[in-house]
Each structure stands twice: as structure tokens, then as C-alpha cells.
Amino acid sequence: MRNRITGLVAGLGLTLACSTSVFAQELTIFWAEWDPANYLQELVNEYEAETGVKVTVETTPWSDFQTKTFTELNARGSAYDMVVGDSQWIGAASEAGHYVDLTEFFNKHDLNNVMAPATVKYYAEYPASSGKYWSIPAEGDAVGWSYRKDWFEDPKEMEAFKAKYGYDLAPPATWAQMRDIAEFFHRPDQNRYGIAIYTDNSYDGLVMGVENAIFSYGGELGDYATYKVDGIINSEQNVKALEMYRELYGFTPPGWAKTFFVENNQAITENLAAMSMNYFAFFPALTNEASNPNAKVTGFFANPAGPDGHQFAALGGQGISVISYSENQEESMKFLEWFIKDETQKRWAELGGYTASAKVLESEEFQNATPYNKAFYETMFKVKDFWATPEYAELLIQMNQRIYPYVTAGQGTAKEALDALAADWNATFKKYNRVK
Amino acid sequence: MTTLDPRSRAARRGLSDLSIRNLFIIPTIVFLIVFNIFPLLYSLGYSFTDFRASSNAPANFVGLDNYRTLLNDPFIWSNFAITAKYVIVSVAGQVIVGFGVALLLNRDIPFKGLITTLLLLPMMLSMAVVGLFWKLLYDPSFGIINYALGLGRFEWLSDPDMALYAVALTDIWMWSPFVMLLSLAGLSAVPKHLYEAAAIDRAGPLYTFFRITLPLVAPILMIAIIFRTMEAFKTFDLAYILTSQPTTEVISIRLYKMAFQEWQTGLSCALAYIVLIMVIAITNIYVKYLNKVKER
Numbered sequence: 160m161r162n163r164i165t166g167l168v169a170g171l172g173l174t175l176a177c178s179t180s181v182f183a184q185e186l187t188i189f190w191a192e193w194d195p196a197n198y199l200q201e202l203v204n205e206y207e208a209e210t211g212v213k214v215t216v217e218t219t220p221w222s223d224f225q226t227k228t229f230t231e232l233n234a235r236g237s238a239y240d241m242v243v244g245d246s247q248w249i250g251a252a253s254e255a256g257h258y259v260d261l262t263e264f265f266n267k268h269d270l271n272n273v274m275a276p277a278t279v280k281y282y283a284e285y286p287a288s289s290g291k292y293w294s295i296p297a298e299g300d301a302v303g304w305s306y307r308k309d310w311f312e313d314p315k316e317m318e319a320f321k322a323k324y325g326y327d328l329a330p331p332a333t334w335a336q337m338r339d340i341a342e343f344f345h346r347p348d349q350n351r352y353g354i355a356i357y358t359d360n361s362y363d364g365l366v367m368g369v370e371n372a373i374f375s376y377g378g379e380l381g382d383y384a385t386y387k388v389d390g391i392i393n394s395e396q397n398v399k400a401l402e403m404y405r406e407l408y409g410f411t412p413p414g415w416a417k418t419f420f421v422e423n424n425q426a427i428t429e430n431l432a433a434m435s436m437n438y439f440a441f442f443p444a445l446t447n448e449a450s451n452p453n454a455k456v457t458g459f460f461a462n463p464a465g466p467d468g469h470q471f472a473a474l475g476g477q478g479i480s481v482i483s484y485s486e487n488q489e490e491s492m493k494f495l496e497w498f499i500k501d502e503t504q505k506r507w508a509e510l511g512g513y514t515a516s517a518k519v520l521e522s523e524e525f526q527n528a529t530p531y532n533k534a535f536y537e538t539m540f541k542v543k544d545f546w547a548t549p550e551y552a553e554l555l556i557q558m559n560q561r562i563y564p565y566v567t568a569g570q571g572t573a574k575e576a577l578d579a580l581a582a583d584w585n586a587t588f589k590k591y592n593r594v595k
Numbered sequence: 596m597t598t599l600d601p602r603s604r605a606a607r608r609g610l611s612d613l614s615i616r617n618l619f620i621i622p623t624i625v626f627l628i629v630f631n632i633f634p635l636l637y638s639l640g641y642s643f644t645d646f647r648a649s650s651n652a653p654a655n656f657v658g659l660d661n662y663r664t665l666l667n668d669p670f671i672w673s674n675f676a677i678t679a680k681y682v683i684v685s686v687a688g689q690v691i692v693g694f695g696v697a698l699l700l701n702r703d704i705p706f707k708g709l710i711t712t713l714l715l716l717p718m719m720l721s722m723a724v725v726g727l728f729w730k731l732l733y734d735p736s737f738g739i740i741n742y743a744l745g746l747g748r749f750e751w752l753s754d755p756d757m758a759l760y761a762v763a764l765t766d767i768w769m770w771s772p773f774v775m776l777l778s779l780a781g782l783s784a785v786p787k788h789l790y791e792a793a794a795i796d797r798a799g800p801l802y803t804f805f806r807i808t809l810p811l812v813a814p815i816l817m818i819a820i821i822f823r824t825m826e827a828f829k830t831f832d833l834a835y836i837l838t839s840q841p842t843t844e845v846i847s848i849r850l851y852k853m854a855f856q857e858w859q860t861g862l863s864c865a866l867a868y869i870v871l872i873m874v875i876a877i878t879n880i881y882v883k884y885l886n887k888v889k890e891r
Contacts, residue, residue: 226855233648233858251858255650347748350736361839413735416753417839549650552857560670564841568755 185213186487186494188479189228189239192218195298195440198510199243205506206497212490225362225552232257232482240485241494243297243477247363249285251549252480258293259481259488261495265292268499275299278515281544282478287383294478295495296515298440301472301538302371302462303531305427305445306330306434309456310344319343330460334375334403337434337463341410344433353410355426355435358567359419360559366545367473368436369404369562371462374471374543376400381584383546386593388584393577400465401573405566416567427457438475439535443511446530459531461538474544476513550591557583642864649858661865671866674849675873681763681834681845682827688767689823693774694816698808700775701782715776717769726836729765733837758840762833769833770826774819781815782808817885821878828874846870 188203190196196218203214217239219227225245231238232252244252252258261283265271270292271279278296285293310316311328320328324339331337341353357368373380378396381388391397408415412431415422420441426432428451448454462472479498481491497503504516508525513535519525526533546554561580564570588594610618642661646654665671700711717725732740733751741749751761785808793803831847850870854863 229649229858230855251649359839360841413748414750414753416750550857553859556852556857560841564755567753570755 184211184490185215186240186490187238188214188216188241188243189231190216190218190243190477191221191224193221193440194443195512196243198507198512199297201510202503202507202512203494206494210493210497212494214494222361232484235484237482237484237486239482240487240491241479241481243479244294245363245477246281246474247545247547247551247555249282249293249478250547251551253285253291253293254549256483259483259485261292261295261481262290264492264495265295268496270295270499273499273517274515275517275520275539277474277539277542278476278478281474281542281547282476282515285547287547294480295499296476297479297498297512298476299513299515299520299535299539300438300440300476301474301535301542302367302436303439303442303472303534303538304330304434304436304460304462305424305442305531306458306460307427307430307432307453307456308458309453310433311458316343330458331434331463333463334372334400334465338403338406338410340433341407345410347413351430352412352426352432353434354407355411355415355418355423355432356404356407357419357423357436358408358411358415358563359417360563361417363545363555364419365563365566366555366558367475369401369566370473370543370545371436371471372400372404372465373397374473375462375465375469376403377465377467377469379543380546386548386588388588389581391581392584393574393581396465397577398573401562401565401577405569405573408566424451427451427453439531439538440475440513442529442531457530459534461534471541471543472538474542476515548591548593550587553587554584557587638864639868641861642868644861646861647858648860654861657861661862662869664862665866665869671846671849674844674846677759677842678828678830678845678847681759681830681843682824684760685763685766685770685827685830686820686823688763689771689774690816690820692767692771693819694778694812696771697775697778697782700779711779715772718772720769722769722832723836725765725769726833729761729768730837733761752838752840755840755842758838758843762830762837762843765833765837766827766830770823774816774823777815777819778812781812785811813888814885817881817888821881821885824881825874825878828870828877 188199190199196216200216203216207213225248228242228244228248229251232255249258253260265283270283274283274296278299279292280287282296283292283294285291311330317328320340320343323343326336328340328343331340337354343353344351345353357364359365370380373396376396376399378394378400379391381391411418412426420437423435423437424441424444426435427445430453442459444450445457446454451457462470464470479495481488481495485491498507499516501516501518504514504519508514508516508519508528514520514525520536520539526536545551548554558580561576561583565573565576585594641654643656643658644654645657645660696714700707700714704710720728730752732738735741735748735750735753738751740751741747750757752758789807789811790803793807798806829847830845831851834843834845835848835851837843846866847870850863850866853859853866857863
């Protein structure tokens with residue numbers, strides 16, 4: 160009898176031990192619901208084939224992504240092992256201890272030199288220039304533009320444009336030219352409009368849209384080292400940039416006051432606008448004839464320069480971080496080691512993901528792979544981002560509250576909106592003892 | 596075969612009244628304490644702290660600072676003003692439409708039952724579905740409302756001055772049937788002989804309405820108004836789905852952003868208590884008025 164019980168206990172122990180090891184062979188990555196997440200799932204299927212470790216990319220709609228991630232993190236939940244989190248989350252997530260410190264991993268693999276500089280600066284390092292890293296750059300992204308080549312290259316349109324504005328109709332090199340082109344193609348009676356820009360104020364859509372103008376007009380959001388904002392966010396350049404954004408809003412299709420990436424692609428696919436702002440990550444749908452009947456006549460260009468020749472773009476994209484509460488941290492680190500390999504990054508780019516690997520980005524093969532990869536490569540070296548401090552969400556909401564009424568309804572002036580924003584941000588930084 | 600002790604057999608046969616009461620009431624009380632009272636008190640505690648759920652820092656007692664901050668915040672007052680405007684427009688609209696339809700249905704008309712049932716359909720739909728459905732209806736390019744009314748490309752949801760009325764209109768469409776249903780119940784309870792007496796006295800329709808119908812239906816109409824006011828005050832989903840205009844940011848949306856986007860847990864708890872106190876105050880005013888109406 161005793162032998163039988165001993166055998167039973169031993170068998171049970173063995174079963175449990177085996178089941179534990181089976182559990183360790185599974186990893187879950189959390190990301191937003193979009194095409195790059197599908198590409199990542201394809202990529203990690205290859206990791207499973209290679210190592211036997213099953214990796215699932217779990218997704219949620221963009222509108223829920225921030226809330227769902229932080230709800231899980233605040234609850235110290237272990238449902239996800241890794242998250243491909245937004246760049247502006249890094250301060251909040253690292254200071255609260257939600258992310259594993261990846262500094263040692265980063266330095267061991269010399270990722271500072273392996274990944275494109277902007278991606279390291281904005282997706283991985285916090286605080287700025289501290290040498291502390293919390294993510295591995297995963298999906299590089301920035302804002303670019305698509306346009307209707309057939310409209311631009313129509314000889315009659317070209318002639319009429321030249322007669323009206325005195326220069327040739329072509330993808331705009333400056334924001335002033337972009338305004339002229341938007342005005343030229345704005346024909347409500349023909350159900351044809353000049354431009355599609357971001358206006359959604361529920362998260363970072365409008366703010367990212369306006370950032371493209373601000374950065375290219377030579378402006379900044381503030382001094383990220385000292386938290387000084389007065390005289391910076393409400394600078395003369397920023398006022399002019401915001402005025403330009405408001406002017407462009409006048410050339411958008413009707414009902415364009417709550418639009419983001421979906422609507423901005425629709426502006427091209429449904430023959431609504433001549434030019435459309437969007438993140439590069441959404442451009443694959445525009446080159447696919449199944450999702451864009453105008454795929455053959457859709458062209459792309461990088462964010463134009465401001466009046467003084469500055470040319471920057473708002474950063475999108477995300478880094479991948481290991482969650483502190485994950486029970487599979489060791490396995491996650493092994494996955495990251497595989498993910499940063501040159502051949503994996505090359506494959507990631509082939510599948511449609513925007514690699515942050517400098518070597519892959521610089522290759523001819525990558526730059527010629529799609530009609531927009533070259534513009535993406537050029538843009539990734541001139542990107543800037545929003546605040547990544549833990550209170551970024553308050554700053555984002557305040558910016559939306561101040562600039563949205565001006566941009567979409569013309570309430571007040573750009574100067575008044577930005578002065579009020581400077582006061583809001585100052586008060587917030589005072590509240591968190593970042594300035595006196 | 597074993598025989599049971601007669602005393603335990605009796606105990607098994609029937610429970611005492613006290614035991615039955617405890618059996619039913621104790622689980623309910625435990626449930627209420629765990630899921631209602633405890634979170635309520637816990638959040639009350641948090642409303643006096645600077646706690647943020649997203650940080651690892653402990654909650655520090657800040658006294659009434661959160662309440663002071665909120666009551667001095669012009670944005671919060673603007674959110675309350677938007678909410679009040681929304682409540683007035685929406686509830687007034689529902690009462691007028693709902694009571695009006697009930698008056699029409701309180702006659703002998705063919706297919707009365709079928710018409711009543713069809714009119715009740717909007718309030719059976721989910722708020723999210725109604726929001727998405729009306730968003731399409733309002734679309735300036737292909738929405739059927741502009742087409743039907745010949746409004747061209749009128750922007751219902753993008754126009755900051757119009758958006759709140761568009762949300763209220765949707766709410767009126769959805770909840771007028773609720774007012775109609777209660778009004779119908781009230782109307783059917785009005786004694787017929789009162790109308791007969793009024794007819795003998797040659798009273799006009801307006802006199803009959805204001806002296807007989809309205810006073811007798813008023814108590815039940817007041818109940819409908821109380822329910823709808825409380826619901827309209829808490830509106831979140833319709834306004835959130837339909838539009839993101841600052842002019843439609845009712846207090847519930849501000850509360851949601853504060854709690855789950857900014858993670859200002861302590862501050863949002865304080866705001867939730869301010870909202871709770873306001874809802875209780877408004878309801879009390881209504882109930883007092885309702886009692887006066889009943890006494891008449």
C-alpha cells in the first residue's frame with residue numbers, strides 16, 4: 160500500500176513538473192490591434208518552429224490599448240509577459256516598476272549602435288540621456304503623407320495650378336506649398352477635398368498631427384531636461400505652426416473633426432482628399448489593391464519642411480518591454496535575444512514590420528521594397544516625440560483641451576490656446592515637483 | 596438501518612423563521628458589504644489622498660485638497676454646466692415627446708398594441724449600438740438625416756455648438772418610450788367619469804388637460820422624470836461614442852479620463868463623491884416635489 164501511495168505521489172510530482180515546463184514554453188505579447196501586430200504574430204510563429212516556445216500576440220483595439228495595459232500593470236497582473244508599449248508610456252511604466260530594467264541586456268548587445276538612434280532615444284531610454292533602457296525598439300514608425308498621383312499629374316490640373324500659384328504642382332517640399340495644394344484641390348461641389356489631417360482628441364491623434372507642424376516650424380514642446388515650457392510651447396514658431404494646422408483643417412472633408420488613422424486612409428481610398436497624413440505603419444493598406452482601389456495612383460512623401468527649412472516628423476511606433484510581474488521573464492529575455500538578431504530584424508521588415516535595426520534600414524533592399532520605405536528611412540532620422548514623463552497622460556489631455564477648440568472650431572487664437580497650455584503644463588510640472 | 600434522534604429529525608424537517616430569514620438575508624448583506632459598501636468607503640478614503648494607481652508610491656493623506664482643487668477647477672465647472680444643459684434638454688425632450696405620444700396612444704386606435712411595442716424598441720437596444728447607429732445617421736456625407744431634411748452637408752457632430760444637441764436628440768429618441776410607457780399607465784388610471792363630467796360642463800380640451808389629465812398623471816410623470824434625470828446626469832456612452840467635442844464632455848467622461856487615462860485615483864474618487872452628492876441632492880428635491888404633487 161505504501162509503495163502504491165509513494166508511486167502515486169511521484170507520478171503526480173512528475174506530472175506537475177512537466178506541466179510547469181510546458182507553461183514556460185508559452186509567452187504572451189500584448190499589443191494594439193493593427194497590421195504590424197499580425198506581422199509580429201507571423202514572425203513569432205517562426206520562433207515557435209525554431210525553439211518550440213509558443214508566442215501569442217494578444218491584441219486590443221487602439222482605443223482601449225492604454226487603459227487595458229495600465230489596468231493590468233497597476234493590478235500587477237501576469238497575464239502578459241511582454242508589451243509593445245507606446246513611447247510616451249516609458250516614464251510612467253518604468254518609474255512605477257512595471258517594466259524590467261533592460262540596461263544590462265541593452266549594453267551587452269550594443270543596441271545603442273545596432274538600432275537607429277532616434278528609436279533608442281524615444282522607445283528605449285528613460286530618463287533622457289540617462290543610459291537606462293526599458294525597451295527594445297520594435298516597431299519604428301513616424302508620420303508621413305500619401306497623395307493622389309493621378310490628380311497631381313493631370314496636365315490640366317498642373318497647368319491651372321501653375322497659373323494660380325506660379326510654381327509647378329508636385330509633392331510639397333514645404334508646409335506653405337502643402338497649404339496651397341490643399342486649397343487648390345478643395346472643391347466641395349465635386350466632393351473632392353484638399354487634405355486629410357489628424358483631428359481626433361481622445362488620445363494622441365490631434366497632438367501628433369500638430370507636432371508635425373510644430374517640429375517642422377522649428378518649435379519644441381518644452382525643454383525635456385528642465386521641464387521649462389513657458390516661451391517654448393507658446394513660442395512664435397509654434398503659434399505659426401498651429402495657425403497653419405488650423406488653416407489646413409479648412410480644406411478637409413466635411414465631418415473631419417474626429418479623425419485618425421482609419422479615416423485618413425479612407426480619404427485616399429474613397430477619392431476624398433488629394434493628400435493625407437498618416438503613420439507609415441498604415442501605408443501597406445494603401446499599396447494593396449484589395450484595400451485601396453487607387454493603389455496604383457497613390458504616392459508618398461515625407462513630412463515637408465517648415466519656413467526656415469527645419470524638417471521633422473512626429474514619432475509613432477513602440478518598443479517591446481518585459482513586464483516585471485511576468486512569471487516567464489527568463490524565457491522572455493531569450494525571445495528578445497532572438498528578436499534583435501540581424502536575420503530576425505531582416506525577416507521582420509520583410510513581413511511588413513518596421514524594423515528599428517540601423518543596418519536593415521540602411522540597406523538598399525529595404526529602401527526599395529515599397530514605394531514609401533525610402534521616405535520612412537529618411538523620416539526616422541528626423542523624428543521627435545511627446546513628453547515621456549509619468550504624467551504624460553495629463554499633459555496630453557491638457558493639450559487636447561486647449562488646441563482642439565481652436566483647430567476645429569476656430570475658437571480664440573493660436574496664441575491664446577498655447578499660452579493657456581503653457582500655464583496648464585507649468586501647473587502640472589509644479590504639482591509633481593519637477594519645477595519650483 | 597439507522598434510526599435518527601427525534602430532536603435532530605425535527606430540526607431537519609423544518610427551519611425556524613429566524614433561520615430562514617438569516618439564510619436569505621445574510622448572503623445579501625455580505626454581498627452588499629463586499630461589493631457596495633466596502634468599495635464606497637474605500638474610495639471615500641482614497642478621495643482624501645494623493646493616491647495614483649499607476650505609481651508605486653503610497654497614498655498620502657491630503658485632507659480636503661482634492662475637493663478644493665476640483666471645486667476651483669474651471670474645467671470641472673464647465674463639465675458640470677455641460678451636464679446640466681444636457682440633462683435639461685434631454686429630459687425635457689423626453690417628457691414632451693413621451694407624454695405627447697402617450698396622449699395619442701391613449702385613444703381607441705387600430706393596432707394600438709403593435710404600435711406601442713414597436714415604439715418601445717429603441718430603449719431595448721444597447722447604448723453602444725445606438726451610438727454607432729446614430730453616428731452613421733448624422734454623417735454629413737452619407738447620413739440619412741441630412742438627406743431627409745435637405746440639410747446638405749450640415750455637421751451635427753463636428754460643430755461644437757450642435758454636438759450636444761445631437762447627443763441629446765439621440766437620447767430623446769432612445770428614452771422617450773420609457774416616459775411614454777409610464778405616462779400610458781398613468782393615463783389609463785384616470786377615472787373616465789371625470790372626463791364625462793367635464794364634457795357635461797362643456798369644458799374645453801385645454802381645461803380638461805390642465806385640470807384633470809395633467810394633475811392626475813403628474814405623480815407618475817414625476818417618477819419618470821426622476822429616473823431619467825438620474826440617468827442623464829450619469830450619461831457616458833452616448834456622448835463618448837458619438838463625438839469627442841469639448842462641448843460634449845459631460846462630467847462622467849471627465850471622471851473616466853481622470854481615473855483611467857490620467858490615473859489620478861484620489862482626485863477622481865473625490866470627483867465621484869461630488870457627483871454622487873449632486874445626484875442625491877437633485878433627487879431629494881424631486882422627491883419632495885413628488886410628495887407635494889401626491890398630496891394635492
